[in-house]
Amino acid sequence: GDSVTQMEGPVTLSEEAFLTINCTYTATGYPSLFWYVQYPGEGLQLLLKATKADDKGSNKGFEATYRKETTSFHLEKGSVQVSDSAVYFCALSASGAGSYQLTFGKGTKLSVIP
Amino acid sequence: NAGVMQNPRHLVRRRGQEARLRCSPMKGHSHVYWYRQLPEEGLKFMVYLQKENIIDESGMPKERFSAEFPKEGPSILRIQQVVRGDSAAYFCASSPGAGEKGEQYFGPGTRLTVT
Numbered sequence: 001g002d003s004v005t006q007m008e009g010p011v012t013l014s015e016e017a018f019l020t021i022n023c024t025y026t027a028t029g030y031p032s033l034f035w036y037v038q039y040p041g042e043g044l045q046l047l048l049k050a051t052k053a054d055d056k057g058s059n060k061g062f063e064a065t066y067r068k069e070t071t072s073f074h075l076e077k078g079s080v081q082v083s084d085s086a087v088y089f090c091a092l093s094a095s096g097a098g099s100y101q102l103t104f105g106k107g108t109k110l111s112v113i114p
Numbered sequence: 115n116a117g118v119m120q121n122p123r124h125l126v127r128r129r130g131q132e133a134r135l136r137c138s139p140m141k142g143h144s145h146v147y148w149y150r151q152l153p154e155e156g157l158k159f160m161v162y163l164q165k166e167n168i169i170d171e172s173g174m175p176k177e178r179f180s181a182e183f184p185k186e187g188p189s190i191l192r193i194q195q196v197v198r199g200d201s202a203a204y205f206c207a208s209s210p211g212a213g214e215k216g217e218q219y220f221g222p223g224t225r226l227t228v229t
Contacts, residue, residue: 004156036220043118043220044157044205089156098170100147100209102218104156 002027006090006105013080013112021075021108023064023090031092033057033066033073034102038087047075047088080112116141118208118221119188126227133193133200135224139208146189147218148181151203163189196228 007022025031032051036044048057053068062077073090090105119138127133139146144165149157159173163183174181178196183189193200203225207218 041222043120043222044207045220046217091157100145100162100218101159101170101173102149102157103159104149106154106156 002031002092002094002103004090004092004103004105006088006108008106008108009087010109010111013110015082015112015114016079017112019075019077019080019084019110021088021090021110023073023075023105025071025073025090025092027071027092027094027103029095030068031094032099033064034091034093035062035064035073035075036089036091036104038089038107040086044089080110082112082114085110085112118206118219120204120206120221120224122224123222124225124227126229127196128229129197130195133196133226133228135191135193135204135206135226137189137191137206137208137221139189139206140210140219143208143210143219145209145211146183147207147209148189148191149205149207151205151223153202157205160191193226196226198228201226201228 003026034049035047037047038044048059050057050066056065064075087107087109089107091102093099146163148160151157161174161181162170178194180192203223205223207220
């Protein structure tokens with residue numbers, strides 16, 4: 001079945017550092033790929049998405065590129081802020097029937113210190 | 115516009131008791147999804163409901179678990195005769211349509227602890 005693997009945390013960075021959170025996936029066909037973010041005490045929020053190969057999703061300074069050849073969707077940000085501290089989830093939805101089912105990675109907790 | 119509401123946020127039950135988790139979708143949303151996150155695991159799909167209909171329950175355990183989304187009121191996830199292995203975070207999401215391509219809005223979750 002479909003699966004998502006993302007780097008384990010926790011990740012601790014200093015403010016203005018460069019962030020990369022690795023995510024790879026296994027799926028048949030052409031899934032859509034997502035990054036969700038969960039701030040403390042809140043629900044998951046969609047951060048960015050990409051629906052086909054070579055698409056780049058971006059939002060709030062974060063970006064990720066859908067790489068079909070390496071089955072990856074790594075999240076990057078050039079300069080993190082304390083307010084970026086949260087748990088980040090990589091996810092996919094299969095193509096075709098059942099595409100409403102999201103398959104998630106385990107989440108990566110990011111802490112940014114001043 | 116209020117987001118997806120879940121209550122209670124924390125629930126403690128003894129083994130053998132029943133747990134009822136509630137989810138009020140965003141205004142105007144008629145599609146609801148439940149996911150479970152076991153410790154050290156990612157969120158796993160459980161069930162997809164529309165008003166008064168279960169569309170897909172392929173991720174739900176066959177016994178003790180049930181879900182409903184009545185015409186009026188919140189969606190309910192019910193777990194009968196809870197066991198320690200049911201301890202997890204349960205997330206509800208909603209969408210205005212069929213929720214394809216990740217357009218689901220999540221609640222803050224209910225953390226169930228079975229003692």
